[in-house]
Amino acid sequence: MLALPAAPAAAGDIRATVRDRDGKPVADAVVVAVPSGGATGAGIPPGLAEEDQRNKEFVPYVLPVQAGTRVHFPNNDNIRHHVYSFSPAKTFELPLYSGTPTSPVLFEKPGVVILGCNIHDWMVGYIYVSESPHFAKTGADGKATLGGLPGGDYTLRVWHPRLEGSEQATARPLAVPATGAVDAATTIGLTPDFRARRAPTPGRGGY
Structure with a gap:
């Protein structure tokens, strides 16, 4: 008998885009997809x-x-x-x-x-x-791809260090196809960047 090659597992992609309220792309945003029912599903x-x-x-x-x-x-x-x-x-x-x-x-x-x-x-x-296991981080263009997801219903969330409001407030349902890709655009508000100003540390030579 001839051994037939196993069919590749069906999987879909999420092409995510994150922008601020002025329409500018947001870098360093984490986009997470959680399968419905709370199960994490297969992943790396x-x-x-x-x-x-x-x-x-x-x-x-x-x-x-x-x-x-x-x-x-x-x-x-x-x-x-x-x-x-x-x-x-x-x-x-x-x-x-x-x-x-x-x-x-x-x-x-x-x-x-x-x-x-x-x-x-x-x-x-x-x-x-x-x-x-299904997450990705946006680049300078505000885009990220979550690849290889089993087809089905998911909840999509977005987080960023300067996110205005809660991460849960960004949650939205999303159906991922068994094959192919689905686009998901999210707009978030950003708070001011309050990071401390970079400066030398007096008297701390070698540190």
Whole structure:
């Protein structure tokens, strides 16, 4: 008997666009699709991710990961950093260090984790921990593609560090086709950017 190749699993895409109220594209917005009924469905298992420190900044500014992901925090500056978070979704601290800590940090609880550095006040970053494996981050053009979703009904949400109002207020139902793509445009309000102004730290040579 001849063995027939298995048919590829049917999957659809979401082509998301996020703009502000002036019609401008919004970068660094996280778009999440949660299957109806709350089940997360199939997806890539959580693995490893990386939140770098370069030129006294967190890179990337926004890092979306799936719950259960372990994140490395390499320090590629020639000075030391002290990374911490007091967020309910994950509280942790990496005392003053250079290079890469031996053990990554596990992010097991969905939510937003705000990162800071005890030495450099302007260093702020965000890790968005998703309960769903279906998510993507918008680029400078405000667009993101969530690919390979099983066809069906989903709830689509958008989050951004400067989102005006709650993430739940952005939720909308969306039907994803078994094959092909569906477009989803979202308009969000943005609050002012209150990040601390970048400046040298007097008396902290070597930090």
